[in-house]
Amino acid sequence: MPGAIHAEGLVKTFGDVKALDGVDLDVPEGTVLGLLGPNGAGKTTAVRVLTTLLRPDSGTAVVAGVDVLQNPNEVRRSIGLSGQFAAVDEYLTGRENLQMVGQLYQMGAREAKARASELLERFSLADAADRTAKTYSGGMRRRLDLAAALVVSPPVMFMDEPTTGLDPRNRQALWEVIQELVAGGTTLLLTTQYLEEADHLAHDICVIDRGRVIARGTSDQLKARTGGERVEVVVHEREGIAAAEEVLRVLGKGETAVQEHTRKVTVPVVGGAKLLAEVIRELDTRGVEIDDIGLRRPTLDDVFISLTGHGAGKGEAK
Amino acid sequence: MSTMSDSLVIARRNLIRMTRIPEMVLFGLVQPVMFVVLFTYVFGGSMKIGNSTDPDVYKNFLMAGIFAQTVTFATAGAGAGIAEDMHKGLIDRFRSLPMARGAVLTGRTFADLVQTTLTLVVLAVVALIVGWRPGFADSTNVGKILGGFALLLLLGYAFTWIGALIGLSVRTPEAATSGGLIWLFPVTFISNAFVDSSQMTPWLRHIAEWNPFSATVQACRRLFGDPGLSQSGAWPMQHPVWASLIYSALIIVVFRTLAVRKYRSATA
Ligand SMILES: Nc1ncnc2c1ncn2[C@@H]1O[C@H](COP(=O)(O)OP(=O)(O)OP(=O)(O)O)[C@@H](O)[C@H]1O
Numbered sequence: 001m002p003g004a005i006h007a008e009g010l011v012k013t014f015g016d017v018k019a020l021d022g023v024d025l026d027v028p029e030g031t032v033l034g035l036l037g038p039n040g041a042g043k044t045t046a047v048r049v050l051t052t053l054l055r056p057d058s059g060t061a062v063v064a065g066v067d068v069l070q071n072p073n074e075v076r077r078s079i080g081l082s083g084q085f086a087a088v089d090e091y092l093t094g095r096e097n098l099q100m101v102g103q104l105y106q107m108g109a110r111e112a113k114a115r116a117s118e119l120l121e122r123f124s125l126a127d128a129a130d131r132t133a134k135t136y137s138g139g140m141r142r143r144l145d146l147a148a149a150l151v152v153s154p155p156v157m158f159m160d161e162p163t164t165g166l167d168p169r170n171r172q173a174l175w176e177v178i179q180e181l182v183a184g185g186t187t188l189l190l191t192t193q194y195l196e197e198a199d200h201l202a203h204d205i206c207v208i209d210r211g212r213v214i215a216r217g218t219s220d221q222l223k224a225r226t227g228g229e230r231v232e233v234v235v236h237e238r239e240g241i242a243a244a245e246e247v248l249r250v251l252g253k254g255e256t257a258v259q260e261h262t263r264k265v266t267v268p269v270v271g272g273a274k275l276l277a278e279v280i281r282e283l284d285t286r287g288v289e290i291d292d293i294g295l296r297r298p299t300l301d302d303v304f305i306s307l308t309g310h311g312a313g314k315g316e317a318k
Numbered sequence: 319m320s321t322m323s324d325s326l327v328i329a330r331r332n333l334i335r336m337t338r339i340p341e342m343v344l345f346g347l348v349q350p351v352m353f354v355v356l357f358t359y360v361f362g363g364s365m366k367i368g369n370s371t372d373p374d375v376y377k378n379f380l381m382a383g384i385f386a387q388t389v390t391f392a393t394a395g396a397g398a399g400i401a402e403d404m405h406k407g408l409i410d411r412f413r414s415l416p417m418a419r420g421a422v423l424t425g426r427t428f429a430d431l432v433q434t435t436l437t438l439v440v441l442a443v444v445a446l447i448v449g450w451r452p453g454f455a456d457s458t459n460v461g462k463i464l465g466g467f468a469l470l471l472l473l474g475y476a477f478t479w480i481g482a483l484i485g486l487s488v489r490t491p492e493a494a495t496s497g498g499l500i501w502l503f504p505v506t507f508i509s510n511a512f513v514d515s516s517q518m519t520p521w522l523r524h525i526a527e528w529n530p531f532s533a534t535v536q537a538c539r540r541l542f543g544d545p546g547l548s549q550s551g552a553w554p555m556q557h558p559v560w561a562s563l564i565y566s567a568l569i570i571v572v573f574r575t576l577a578v579r580k581y582r583s584a585t586a
């Protein structure tokens with residue numbers, strides 16, 4: 001059975017930029033898909049196509065069982081969107097903004113009002129509820145926008161970088177809101193620059209770059225692709241590099257990697273902490289002074305860098 | 319999903335915005351009031367209406383023209399407002415909601431209608447103060463006077479859709495404001511609004527007499543009992559109330575259709 005969000009072969013070109021170059025996505029009902037990719041990868045474009053804001057050049061998409069291209073208005077009933085840039089009316093108060101959205105979702109005036117109060121409370125905006133959104137800080141606007149996306153608790157949600165610009169406390173609070181929603185059966189497509197966020201929230205992860213899906217799977221599967229544990233040593237002086245490499249070659253299981261300018265030497269290992277102690281002893285015996293040593297498990301950042309050849313936030317598509 | 323209820327929600331949003339930016343409404347009032355005063359006192363003594371050069375005749379002749387010009391000039395604001403909305407993130411919110419297609423535009427035109435009504439009331443009071451006297455040349459009554467204002471509002475409403483289409487076709491609110499005004503100068507000046515069109519050169523006179531804008535001005539003069547009615551045999555001058563209704567209805571049908579279509583394709 002196709003998922004709550006299902007897209008095949010999405011293509012969208014802007015001039016000579018291929019923002020989407022044949023993207024397939026499938027998000028089973030009640031799960032979270034984390035869409036990752038560097039700036040300009042096509043994340044926002046994908047979200048805009050799936051939320052009926054943009055017509056793709058080719059490809060098909062079905063959201064909540066309804067064809068996005070054939071029947072966009074029907075799709076709009078079942079989705080909530082929080083775009084990359086807050087979509088609120090600056091001259092309306094927070095409360096007025098939410099009431100308006102409620103009424104446009106065809107709620108009655110009283111129901112819209114009650115729902116607005118509830119959401120303002122939930123997103124810690126109650127104190128600012130009757131001030132115009134113009135006076136809100138960036139994080140407050142962001143939260144108001146998220147609240148607007150949740151007015152009708154739609155079965156399918158899209159959030160484009162929802163936690164960008166939120167402080168750690170509010171980010172945590174939003175994660176809790178998202179987990180609650182998903183526990184309640186909501187399907188969510190989330191784009192993010194924070195790999196930790198995808199790791200924490202998403203069941204499945206899809207990495208895109210230059211409009212193409214370059215990897216997909218669970219966070220563990222992706223990490224496994226990048227390899228297991230490694231020992232990483234940063235020596236104090238360049239002269240120590242050769243000795244450190246020698247030690248790691250002997251004790252490690254695989255090829256060593258040396259990064260001259262950061263004086264970092266790495267090797268894949270098995271055996272974890274016990275082996276680490278051995279490495280330290282051996283380096284000490286040889287008199288190699290070290291600045292830092294540690295056992296590293298791959299993070300999504302490593303996955304990201306190994307897949308795209310650059311870190312998140314770098315490598316704008318040209 | 320109902321176009322009317324969605325449009326009213328959007329209209330309310332735009333009216334709330336107007337109260338939050340009162341200077342916009344204020345400027346909208348100052349300009350026509352200035353026109354009334356300037357035209358009355360600067361041109362009043364030197365204009366010939368029919369065979370009369372009496373400033374009182376010109377003053378009473380002028381008001382219907384200024385009223386009509388005011389309701390049409392207000393439409394540039396609608397275009398600018400729509401252009402602004404189209405380039406803010408908020409439009410994505412609207413477009414992702416299950417709301418009626420034309421409601422964002424229709425709601426805006428409703429809100430503008432409210433503002434135009436307010437402007438007309440203020441302007442009518444100023445006109446009375448400077449010496450406009452309905453019934454100056456011909457008999458009238460309250461019903462006819464209200465009928466005249468209704469035609470003015472309808473004309474303003476119709477022109478708002480032209481403003482909306484311009485707002486949707488340009489990239490910035492500034493362009494919408496100037497683009498929304500430029501075409502209004504020939505439309506309102508090549509007409510019977512400020513001068514007696516029978517004194518124009520023939521080709522200009524024909525344009526003036528068939529100008530939709532002139533029909534409403536002529537209709538108002540007739541309903542208000544103002545002096546200086548055009549005696550031309552052109553159909554709109556002979557049947558100005560009908561002509562005004564037909565023109566306005568046509569403009570609404572054509573430009574609303576074009577604007578809604580443009581809105582739907584604008585960001586896709
Ligand atoms: N309306 C547009 N006109 C022209 N080019 C566009 C338009 N929208 C997107 N693009 C281009 O398409 C590509 C993908 O953009 P998109 O906004 O989807 O990236 P993104 O993955 O969301 O990036 P970011 O992380 O910076 O938000 C970019 O190269 C961008 O310049």
Ligand SMILES: [Mg+2]
Nearest residue numbers: 043044045084
């Ligand atoms: Mg983006």
